[in-house]
Amino acid sequence: MRPEEAVEEYLRWLVIERGRAKATIESYRRDLARFTDWLVDNGLELATVDASAIDRYLVQLRAEGLAPASVARSLASLRGLCRYLVDDGVLHSDPTTRVGTPKRPRSLPKALSERDVTALIEAIHNDSALDLRDRALVELLYGTGARVSEAVGIELQNLDFDEELILVTGKGDKQRLVPMGASLAAALTDYLNAGGRGELVAASSRAALFLNARGGRLSRQGVDLILRHRALAAGIDSTKVSAHALRHSCATHMLAHGADIRSVQELLGHASIATTQIYTGVSLTSLKSAYADAHPRAHG
Numbered sequence: 001m002r003p004e005e006a007v008e009e010y011l012r013w014l015v016i017e018r019g020r021a022k023a024t025i026e027s028y029r030r031d032l033a034r035f036t037d038w039l040v041d042n043g044l045e046l047a048t049v050d051a052s053a054i055d056r057y058l059v060q061l062r063a064e065g066l067a068p069a070s071v072a073r074s075l076a077s078l079r080g081l082c083r084y085l086v087d088d089g090v091l092h093s094d095p096t097t098r099v100g101t102p103k104r105p106r107s108l109p110k111a112l113s114e115r116d117v118t119a120l121i122e123a124i125h126n127d128s129a130l131d132l133r134d135r136a137l138v139e140l141l142y143g144t145g146a147r148v149s150e151a152v153g154i155e156l157q158n159l160d161f162d163e164e165l166i167l168v169t170g171k172g173d174k175q176r177l178v179p180m181g182a183s184l185a186a187a188l189t190d191y192l193n194a195g196g197r198g199e200l201v202a203a204s205s206r207a208a209l210f211l212n213a214r215g216g217r218l219s220r221q222g223v224d225l226i227l228r229h230r231a232l233a234a235g236i237d238s239t240k241v242s243a244h245a246l247r248h249s250c251a252t253h254m255l256a257h258g259a260d261i262r263s264v265q266e267l268l269g270h271a272s273i274a275t276t277q278i279y280t281g282v283s284l285t286s287l288k289s290a291y292a293d294a295h296p297r298a299h300g
Contacts, residue, residue: 003036003046010084021172023149031077034061047090051098054078058099075099111252112245116236117142123234126190129199130213134226136184136191137210137218141243143184144168145250145268148220148243155207156192161185170269178267251276 011029014020020028038057039046054075061071078096085091112120121142124135140151150168158167164180180188191197200211210218223243231241251264265276 003039004033006046006085006090007032007036007081009088010081013084014080019173027073028077028080031074032081034074035078046085049091050095054095054099110240110245111249112236112240114253116234116240117246117249117253119234120230120236120241124230129196132187132191132196133200133210133218134230136187137223137226138230138246139184139187140166141223141246142250143181144178145247145264146178147171147247147269148223150269151243152208152210152218152220152223154209156209157207159188159209161189168269174269176266176269 007029010032011025014028015025035057036046038060039049042056044053058071058075061074066074075096079094082091082094082096086094121135121138124138125131126135137151140146140154141148144166146154146168147170150170153169154166159180160166161180164185165177166180167175168178169175197209197211200213200215208217212218212222220243227241227243227246228238231238247268251268254264254267255261261276262273265273268276270276
């Protein structure tokens, strides 16, 4: 079996048997295509790949300047493929079992200040349908901490103004309800009223909440462009503003104002609270202050 055929068979199995999301499959496809190209360039067969070959491949990735996180992700993709091929009888043993996982530096996303978030929102005037859309979009990203993929996937039927809730579909098609705060509810109402979304809607995307200028469903790339444009208009460094930064800002600001970390975990849709702790990145100063205030032995 040629390497590229093995990869496509594995990816089909992931979709059918494991129900992996489209974005996940595309990520695996990119990683594994790079590996199969490397095999061809080095005259290697998939069935004879061993641990030393995997090590050489990872060295090559580092030499090409890939970040440690990208190298680790590529190895994870390879592990999955090799386990599948062992189970399928293509490989006699898994060559990745003896390969150590590259260490990834612990990095935390940067939160915007509350002042910058306010400036970003208030710089969007309600002069057009696109203005109303963009203000509602920013309010939603910051107000719910939704991932960009979750935000663009929201449909009209997912909004419950009576209960002030939004149904969000996250990773692995897991659904959760997130609260619709007063500012977000007002922005969504303005966007859905006359002069807003109705000016953009096309027959092909009647269900989608956020639409592009042509009436189609807004894409993740479209969100990036909107945020960059709005950040520049607000006089904020556009490199700091992204959907991810707004998600992190939502969590960080909630914690700073006394929210329980488990509530933030539920809001963000994290399976593990450890992920929330890393993601929110509570400062050491805040942690020391909370410890000093709350621990009975903090002051001797």
